[in-house]
Amino acid sequence: MDERGSTGAYAGRCRWFGWRGHEQPESNVTLAFTATVLGSPRIGPRRELKKAVESYWAGNLDASALESVGRDLRRRTWTELVDAGIDSVPVNTFSFYDQMLDTAVMLGALPERVSGIDSELDRYFAAARGTTTIAPLEMTKWFDTNYHYLVPEITPASRFTLNAAKVLGEVEEALALGVPARPVVIGPVTFLLLSKSDDRAPLDHLDDVVPLYAELLGLLADTGVKWVQIDEPALVADRTAAELEATRSVYDRLAALNHRPAILVASYFGDLGDALTALVETGVEGIAVDLVAGSLDHVVATPGIEGKHIAAGVIDGRNVWRSDLDGSLTALETLRDRAGSVAVSTSCSLLHVPYTLDGENGLDPALRSWLAFGSEKIREVATLATAVRSGHAAIGDQLAQSRAAAETRASDPRLHDNAIRARLAALTDSERSRTPAPDRRTAQDSELSLPKLPTTTIGSYPQTTAIRVARAALRKGEIGQAEYVRRMRAEIADVVALQEDLGLDVLVHGEPERNDMVQYFAEQFDGFFATANGWVQSYGSRCVRPPILYGDVRRPKPMTIEWISYAQSLTDKPVKAILTGPVTILAWSFVRDDQSLAESADQIALAIRDETADLETSGVRVIQVDEPALRELLPLRAADQSAYLDWAVGAFRLATSGVADTTAIHTHLCYSEFGDVIGAIAGLDADVTSIEAARSHMEVLDDLNAVGFDLGVGPGVYDIHSPRVPSVDEIAGSLRAALGAVPAERLWVNPDCGLKTRRRAEVESSLRNMVDAAHLVRAEHGWIST
Numbered sequence: 177m178d179e180r181g182s183t184g185a186y187a188g189r190c191r192w193f194g195w196r197g198h199e200q201p202e203s204n205v206t207l208a209f210t211a212t213v214l215g216s217p218r219i220g221p222r223r224e225l226k227k228a229v230e231s232y233w234a235g236n237l238d239a240s241a242l243e244s245v246g247r248d249l250r251r252r253t254w255t256e257l258v259d260a261g262i263d264s265v266p267v268n269t270f271s272f273y274d275q276m277l278d279t280a281v282m283l284g285a286l287p288e289r290v291s292g293i294d295s296e297l298d299r300y301f302a303a304a305r306g307t308t309t310i311a312p313l314e315m316t317k318w319f320d321t322n323y324h325y326l327v328p329e330i331t332p333a334s335r336f337t338l339n340a341a342k343v344l345g346e347v348e349e350a351l352a353l354g355v356p357a358r359p360v361v362i363g364p365v366t367f368l369l370l371s372k373s374d375d376r377a378p379l380d381h382l383d384d385v386v387p388l389y390a391e392l393l394g395l396l397a398d399t400g401v402k403w404v405q406i407d408e409p410a411l412v413a414d415r416t417a418a419e420l421e422a423t424r425s426v427y428d429r430l431a432a433l434n435h436r437p438a439i440l441v442a443s444y445f446g447d448l449g450d451a452l453t454a455l456v457e458t459g460v461e462g463i464a465v466d467l468v469a470g471s472l473d474h475v476v477a478t479p480g481i482e483g484k485h486i487a488a489g490v491i492d493g494r495n496v497w498r499s500d501l502d503g504s505l506t507a508l509e510t511l512r513d514r515a516g517s518v519a520v521s522t523s524c525s526l527l528h529v530p531y532t533l534d535g536e537n538g539l540d541p542a543l544r545s546w547l548a549f550g551s552e553k554i555r556e557v558a559t560l561a562t563a564v565r566s567g568h569a570a571i572g573d574q575l576a577q578s579r580a581a582a583e584t585r586a587s588d589p590r591l592h593d594n595a596i597r598a599r600l601a602a603l604t605d606s607e608r609s610r611t612p613a614p615d616r617r618t619a620q621d622s623e624l625s626l627p628k629l630p631t632t633t634i635g636s637y638p639q640t641t642a643i644r645v646a647r648a649a650l651r652k653g654e655i656g657q658a659e660y661v662r663r664m665r666a667e668i669a670d671v672v673a674l675q676e677d678l679g680l681d682v683l684v685h686g687e688p689e690r691n692d693m694v695q696y697f698a699e700q701f702d703g704f705f706a707t708a709n710g711w712v713q714s715y716g717s718r719c720v721r722p723p724i725l726y727g728d729v730r731r732p733k734p735m736t737i738e739w740i741s742y743a744q745s746l747t748d749k750p751v752k753a754i755l756t757g758p759v760t761i762l763a764w765s766f767v768r769d770d771q772s773l774a775e776s777a778d779q780i781a782l783a784i785r786d787e788t789a790d791l792e793t794s795g796v797r798v799i800q801v802d803e804p805a806l807r808e809l810l811p812l813r814a815a816d817q818s819a820y821l822d823w824a825v826g827a828f829r830l831a832t833s834g835v836a837d838t839t840a841i842h843t844h845l846c847y848s849e850f851g852d853v854i855g856a857i858a859g860l861d862a863d864v865t866s867i868e869a870a871r872s873h874m875e876v877l878d879d880l881n882a883v884g885f886d887l888g889v890g891p892g893v894y895d896i897h898s899p900r901v902p903s904v905d906e907i908a909g910s911l912r913a914a915l916g917a918v919p920a921e922r923l924w925v926n927p928d929c930g931l932k933t934r935r936r937a938e939v940e941s942s943l944r945n946m947v948d949a950a951h952l953v954r955a956e957h958g959w960i961s962t
């Protein structure tokens with residue numbers, strides 16, 4: 177151990193900091209921390225918050241009981257961090273719904289339309305979820321993750337005012353418990369760049385909001401906290417020179433305040449690039465860098481970091497692999513020799529990983545030894561901080577365990593399946609292409625003989641309590657497989673009957689047997705593991721259990737045929753089979769870090785391709801391969817995007833090009849702004865693409881036209897994210913608008929997305945109106961309606 181490490185540079189003395197020309201925040205105090213995380217999960221280790229919030233919405237829990245669940249979860253989170261040896265604890269990363277929405281509340285930027293609701297909590301939830309009369313804020317993906325944030329709306333009428341009650345309340349709660357609290361807020365640059373602004377460029381509002389951040393910093397200083405964390409993840413994406421200049425000016429202004437905590441600007445999900453230089457040149461004391469998605473070399477090479485406290489994100493907050501402690505230590509020591517001081521940290525908030533491996537007793541023991549979930553990552557941070565402080569010998573046991581895990585993992589035979597690798601190596605371009613689309617269309621038209629503007633749905637029907645209870649009972653052994661199948665078939669029969677009654681043209685089986693569209697397939701592939709309790713928040717109270725891809729992917733047997741065949745046996749209408757595409761399976765799983773995503777995608781694609789062949793053999797004529805995460809995985813930097821789109825489109829085509837011309841391949845895309853991937857959507861070469869469009873008023877159709885897209889398209893005619901039932905007129909209006917952009921021969925009629933989160937009654941009314949609207953518009957054009 178070199179001198180600085182052994183003499184405890186980590187005790188963090190003020191001499192590391194370049195406090196420039198203003199009062200030093202409390203000199204002679206220990207300022208720099210040594211071990212931290214950037215944020216914590218909040219749904220609760222047993223999804224306590226999900227359950228409480230949903231009970232509150234249902235009217236079965238009152239506000240004070242809900243508050244107390246929140247308080248309890250916060251206390252447990254902080255206690256765990258402190259007990260593990262984390263000496264600076266993020267506070268205000270708790271949320272009843274979403275941290276961007278919390279920030280909008282903090283800045284007084286909730287939309288006018290919720291202002292009539294008296295209760296603060298109900299106003300908050302109305303902005304998040306809408307009511308029968310109020311539209312919610314839009315929801316979209318948080319960078320390249322499967323977490324969704326609410327998009328704040330900024331209008332000329334926005335009057336920003338500081339409402340610091342939540343952050344101050346949580347800080348006081350933490351301080352009262354003796355927690356070394358570091359309040360966390362989303363920074364002004366990221367907040368504005370991620371908002372929707374209907375007047376000026378988003379950053380033109382900086383002058384309105386920066387004074388509120390200044391006021392907040394003063395209030396936080398009053399509480400006695402030493403540090404504040406200001407999250408600016410927007411700085412890891414490409415930013416213009418003007419945006420970087422604006423960032424520099426914001427942090428110059430905040431750093432110049434003479435009554436404030438030390439500022440840690442946190443970045444995550446990638447490299448800061450030029451933004452690092454801009455930040456280093458300001459007077460902020462600390463910068464958090466992501467050393468998993470971003471590069472150490474860049475940080476080390478940046479002049480000025482010798483004056484900063486660097487929170488080094490060496491522990492992966494996005495993936496579940498146990499850290500290579502030797503590698504992390506090397507990085508930390510390299511950085512320590514350059515930076516003012518260094519703290520061990522996670523690469524991003526632990527929001528994106530499950531709470532703990534405790535209780536995952538079904539996991540293969542070898543696999544388990546390769547993993548670290550939230551609690552284990554917290555301990556890895558503390559372990560590394562010990563080594564940096566006291567030398568490697570102080571963590572001898574942990575180093576040995578980390579090395580042993582790496583060795584058993586590298587040599588595990590399940591990681592390499594030679595048959596699959598040989599099959600992939602032998603692939604040619606012909607396995608990624610089909611007959612030209614017009615020829616396929618002719619073949620499919622005579623096969624299916626559908627009316628103009630055919631109506632269909634995206635796949636799932638409501639996941640009722642009865643369905644979930646049946647699955648839970650099967651899991652606990654209370655019912656057998658035969659009884660489970662009987663109950664799922666009853667559900668399928670019900671959904672098929674409903675669709676026939678509604679008069680839909682292409683039916684689906686409703687996906688009742690799927691716990692989740694990704695997990696369901698992962699559970700059936702070799703090479704994936706599913707967790708029992710590895711829940712991660714996706715949005716609001718909705719959670720997912722991302723499966724873990726650890727080895728080569730193989731499909732031991734068909735996965736969907738029996739369910740689809742059963743549904744088809746009940747009707748003369750075509751039943752569309754639904755599969756999940758390779759990109760989405762990867763995006764919503766924890767992926768292997770020992771091979772490229774492109775390789776993993778092709779392995780999954782081969783397995784899906786085999787499933788399409790089996791479906792076709794069993795008589796299925798329409799197969800939809802969902803890729804809702806196509807846009808989500810798009811790299812944040814433009815320079816990396818075309819390589820991604822090439823392999824993503826290639827994997828989809830590998831999955832879908834093995835079928836005959838007479839078999840229609842559909843795909844479905846949702847949850848995003850498609851502008852950046854429009855060319856890739858055309859490249860998928862799917863016969864029909866159903867795409868979210870209701871909230872963007874069909875604009876996506878013009879974008880598709882602009883790239884010469886000439887395949888079938890089903891722009892979503894109503895938003896399934898809201899309980900509101902759209903009227904016939906409204907849907908007919910959307911269809912008429914769509915017909916202005918797309919010839920009738922190519923236009924399909926469907927909702928924006930699957931119906932699994934909706935109630936049965938809403939679904940029935942909405943779909944009835946949708947089918948009526950299709951009939952109305954067909955009649956207007958003299959196309960006969962069946």
Ligand SMILES: Nc1nc2c(c(=O)[nH]1)N[C@@H](CNc1ccc(C(=O)N[C@@H](CCC(=O)N[C@@H](CCC(=O)N[C@@H](CCC(=O)O)C(=O)O)C(=O)O)C(=O)O)cc1)CN2
Nearest residue numbers: 322644645647648690691692693694714717718719720764
């Ligand atoms: N992975 C994934 N990501 C996605 C989506 C998606 O569908 N899947 N869609 C987009 C939006 N995100 C979403 C994420 C989750 C849910 C969702 O509905 N989640 C469900 C859980 C789904 C699930 O895993 N269900 C399991 C377990 C259900 C459960 O909680 N069972 C109870 C017992 C039964 C009961 O009493 O209800 C238990 O385990 O305690 C099942 O059906 O088997 C929830 O949070 O409520 C919807 C959309 C984008 N990202």
Ligand code: MET
Nearest residue numbers: 634635636802804930931
């Ligand atoms: C998030 S996309 C969902 C697609 C899926 N087939 C469903 O209908 O639920």
Ligand SMILES: [Zn+2]
Nearest residue numbers: 804846929930
């Ligand atoms: Zn969807």
